[in-house]
Amino acid sequence: MPTPDFVRAFLLELGLGALLLLVFAANLGLRGRDRRVVGWIATGGVLVLGFTSFLVAPVPAALGGMFVQDGLAIFAKRLFLGATFIGLLASLGAPEIAFARRAGEYHLLVLSSLLGMLVLASARDVILLFVAFELMSIPLYVLAGFLKRRDEAVEAALKFFLVGSVSSAVMAYGLSFVYGAARSTDLAKVTLAAASGHPLVTLGLLAAFAGFAFKIAAFPFHMWVPDTYEAASTPFVAWLSVAPKAAGFVALFRVYFEGAGERAAAWVPIAAGLATLTIVAGNLMALPQQNTKRLLAYSGIAHIGYMLVGFAAASASGVAMVLFYLVAYVFGNMGAFLVVEAVARAEGSESTAALRGLAQRSPLLALAMLLFLLSLGGIPFVAGFWAKLYVFWAAATVGLYWLVLLGAVLTVVALFYYLLVAKRMYIEPPERTGPVLLPPTLALAVLLCAAGVIVLGVYPKPLVMAALRVAAPLF
C-alpha cells in the first residue's frame, strides 16, 4: 500500500516512469516521418525532474532497506538528470533522418537507461543493484547501434554488447559467491561478512570488481570504448561517456565502502594498481589518435584512472572528491564531444584536422573547446583543475604520494594531446572560411557546459562542501 513516505522515496523514479509512459503514448499517437516532438517532451520532462530533484529530501530506507534515498543517492541523481538533459538537448537538432523518424525509440531507450541509473544510485541490495545495472546497460547496447545503416555502428554495438554481457555475467557470478557466503542479499550484511574475512566473499567481491571495472572502462577492461565512441552518434556518446561511468562509481562506493569503515582500506592496493594502469594506458594510447572522438575516448579512460585515485584514497574525502570530479567531468567531457559534433556537422569529419583554424572561423566555439580541453587537462581557473587537485589531495592525505606524483606527471602527457587540438584550432590556418553554424539547441548545450566549467573553476566551494556532506555518512 503506497504511503506518503513511499511516494517521497520514489518520487523521481515514479516521475520518470510517468514520463516514459507519456513519451510512449506520444510516440504512438504521432504519425509521419518527423516525430521530434517526442524529443522535446522527453527533454522538458527531464528538466522538470531535474528541478524536482531539488525538492527531494533524504528519507528513511524503503522496501525493507533495499532502497535508500540518502544524500549520496540524491547527489548522483541530480548529476544523472543534468547530464541527460544536456545530452538530450544536444541531440534535438541532429540532422540524421533516423533521429526524426525514430525519435520515440531513441528517447524511450535513453529514459529507460536513466531509470536504471536512478535506481542504481539508491540500491542497497545485491539483486536490486544487479537489476538496475542491467536496466541501465541494455538500452545502451541498442543505442550504440542506433544508426543501424552504418556498418561501424552495428559492429560497435555488437562489441559493446558482448563485452558488456560478459562483464555482467562475471559480476553476477561474483555476487552469487557473495550471497552464498553472506546468506543475504542485503549490502549491509555483505559488508559485515566481508569484514569477517570470509574468503568466498572476498573472491566474489573481487569478481564483481572486475565487472564494475568493465562498466567504468578501467584498463584493461576498456577495449569497447574507442570503437563504440567513434561509431555511435556523438550526442549519445557525450552522454554515454559520463552518465553510466558516474553510475558505476556510485555503485562502487555502495558495495565496497558503505559501512566498511576502516576495513575499506583493504581495497586500496587493487584500486591504486588499477588507477596506475588506467592513467598510464589511457594517456599513452591517446597520444597517436587523429580522430577527435577516439582521442576523447582514450583521454576519458585516463580520467577514469584519476577518479580511481580518489577511490583508492578509501576515505570520505576521497569519495567526495570523486563526486566533484564526476561533475567537472560531465561538463568538460560532454562539452568537448558536443563541439566535435558541431564541427562534424559542418565539416563532415570528426578528425582533429576538421578543427583547423576554428578560432578564426568561430572564435566563441573555439574558446569553448579550449576551456573544455583545459578543464580536462587540469589547468587553473576551470573546473578540471580543482577536480584533479582535490583527488590528489585526498590521495596525499592518506599517504599515496607516489600515486599523486605519477598522476601529476602523466597530466603533462595529457596536456600534450589536448594542446595539439588547441594548436589545430588556434595556430593552424583555416581551410574554409565562414563560421561553423550550429542549431540553437546544440549551442545552448555547449553554453551550459562552458558555464559549468567556468563557474566550478572560479567558485568550486559550494559543490565541494555538498560532496563532502553526502560522502561523510558512508564511513
Added chain:
Amino acid sequence: MTLPVLSLITWAPFVGALLIMFTARRRPLAVRLIAAVTTGISMAGSLWIYAAYDREAAGFQFYEKLPLVPPLGISYELGADGISLLLVLLTSIIIFAGVFASWTVAVRSQEFYALLLTLVTGVFGVFVSLDLFVLFLFYELAVLPMYLLIGIWGSSGEIRPRGIFAWAYRETGVGTKEYAAMKLTLYLLFGSAFILVGIFALYVNAGAASFSFLDLEAASFSPAVQRWVFLAFYLGFGILAGIWPLHTWSPDGHSSAPTAVSMLHAGVLMKLGAYGIVRIAMGLLPQGTSDWVWLVGTIATINIVYGALAAMAQTDLKYVIAYSSVSHMGIVLLGAATLTEAGLNGSVFQMFAHGIMTGLFFALVGLVYEKAHSREIGRMGGFGQAMPGIATAFTVGGLSSLGLPATAGFVAELLTFMGAWRSAHVWWLFPAVAGTFLTAVYVLRVAKQIFWGPPSPHFHHLEDARGPEWVALVLLVAVLVLFGMVPGIAIAPVDTATVALLSRIVGP
C-alpha cells in the same frame, strides 16, 4: 585605508587585456596605447614602491590580505620585500619596453597584446604573492599563454638541421615554432607538477592549515621532509630557471618566440624559477638548503660553462642569445648556492642585470631580424653603418654581458665571485671565471661580425630603429648603465632581505 599598490601593479595589465579584448576591436593604435598606458601604470607603481620601501624596517611591506577559501587557509595575500621589489621593477621595465619593441606586430595584434598583458599579470603575481597556493595560480597564468604566443606569432628557424641527427630533427620538427611552443609548455608544466606536490607536502606537514608564506616560515619541518621537498622545488622551479640538463626548452623557445615574448621570457620568466628557488625553497627549507647546495652550485657551474660553449657554436643569432641566458642563469644560481651575503646579493642583482640585458638583446635581435629578415650570423656584416643606434645598444649590452666595469653585469658577477671565494666550495670560482672569459669570446665575435665587420653583400636598404622602438632601446640601455654606475640603489634594499634569509640558513 591605504592604496593597495601591489594589487594595482599586478592587475593593471590584466585590466588592459580586458579593455583590449572588448573595446579596441580592429583599432591597432588604440590597442597599443592601452597596452602602453596600463604597463606604464605598473611601472610607475613599481618605481613608487621602490622609493617608498622602508629599509630600516625591512621585511614584507605594502601588505594586503583577503581570505579566499578560509577553511583551507587560502588567501589573497600580497607583500614585497627587497628581493621582490627589484624583480617587480625589472618586470615592469621589460614589459613596458616590450610593448614598444613589438609595436609593429600586425597579425591579430589585439589577441597578441591581450595575451601578453595577461601573462605579465601572472609574473607580477608570482613576485608579490605571499600565499603559496595563489602564487601557484599566478605561476600557471604566467606559463600558459606562452603556448599561443609562440605558436601563433613565433618564427620558425630558417637554418636547416645538419649533422648525423638531421633526419630526426626534421621528423620531429625541431626548430619550428610549433615544436618550440609545445616543448616549452610541457617542460614548464612538468616542473609545475613538482612545485604543486612540494607546496602540498609543506601544507600537510606544517599542520597549520595555511598556505601563507609567513605561517609556513614559522613552522618547522623534519629533515627528511626538508630534503625531499627542497629537491621537488629545485627541480620544479629549476626547469624554469634553465638548469642543466633541463634547459633545452629555453633555446628553442626563446629563438622561436616573437620579440616581446622572448624579452619577457628570457628576461623575466626565467627569474620566476630562480625567485622560486631563493624565496620558497631556500626561504622555507633551511635544512634542505644546506643539504643540497653542493648540487645546486655544481649544476650552476655546469650551466655557466656549458651555456657559454653552446653559445659559441651557434650560427643563429637568437640561439646565441638564448644560450647566453642559460649561462647567465648559472651565475644567478651559483650566487644563491654560495650561501654568503655577497653571493646572494650578486644572485639577485644578476637576476635584474641579466633580465635587462637579455631583454635588450632580444629587442635588438628582433629589430635586426625585422630589417634584415635573417638571423644567420654568417651572412650578416657591417650593419653598424646602416644602423648605428642598434649597433651601439648591442655593444653596450654585450659589454655588460661579459662583465665590463661600469655596467650592471660587472657588479653582479663580481659579487657572485666574491661569494664563491668565501663559500665552502672555492673551486666553483674557476669554472665561473672561465665562463665569463668564454662569454667575452662569443659576444665580441658576434658583435664584430654583425655590426663592425666589412659590409655584407646580401643586404641593402637597412634602416636604424624608428619612433617607438627607440623608447625600448634607450630605456634598457639607460637602466643597464645606471645600475652599473650606482649599484647601491639596488643592493641596499636587496641586502635587507638576503641577510634575513641567510640568518635562517647558516645562523646569524
